[in-house]
């Protein structure tokens with residue numbers, strides 16, 4: 001293994017390609033025929049790699065926008081204190097919103113963002129996450145499109161970071177000791 005700090009690969013590059021293609025198909029099927037505008041909202045920074053791949057697999061006209069929220073500080077445990085760091089440019093009112101996240105852990109980030117976006121009266125709001133850690137959930141969240149459930153391990157790569165590093169790894173791995 002090259003010296004990346006990663007001790008185990010959890011989701012290989014080819015599996016990522018397959019997961020994203022599958023999600024793209026599901027999402028395209030869902031919105032096909034729905035009419036109206038689709039806005040795909042990514043949560044920065046973690047979702048940027050997944051989002052770039054995902055939108056190219058969604059065959060429905062769409063616009064993209066981003067929001068930045070922060071909950072982790074620099075550690076590996078959610079502080080539960082979610083801050084909106086950067087809001088959307090676009091209005092979501094009357095539009096179909098697909099919220100895209102890299103990983104849902106306790107659910108506190110998503111719960112807060114979902115509540116905020118719902119207050120802006122979208123035509124619909126659906127949720128897509130690349131990874132999901134169901135064992136860590138503290139808040140009940142309906143996930144409409146989920147890439148892969150993973151065990152309770154801190155992962156990085158494919159957009160996910162540890163102290164802002166490792167986002168450029170093309171796979172998802174677990175950091176070594």
Ligand code: IMP
Nearest residue numbers: 046078104105106107108109154155160
């Ligand atoms: P939640 O609010 O506890 O659901 O945390 C969600 C956010 O925590 C995600 O958007 C990630 O930025 C971060 N996060 C949760 N688990 C991991 C992980 O295993 N690796 C990297 N970031 C994570």
Ligand code: MG
Nearest residue numbers: 044045046102
């Ligand atoms: Mg994140």
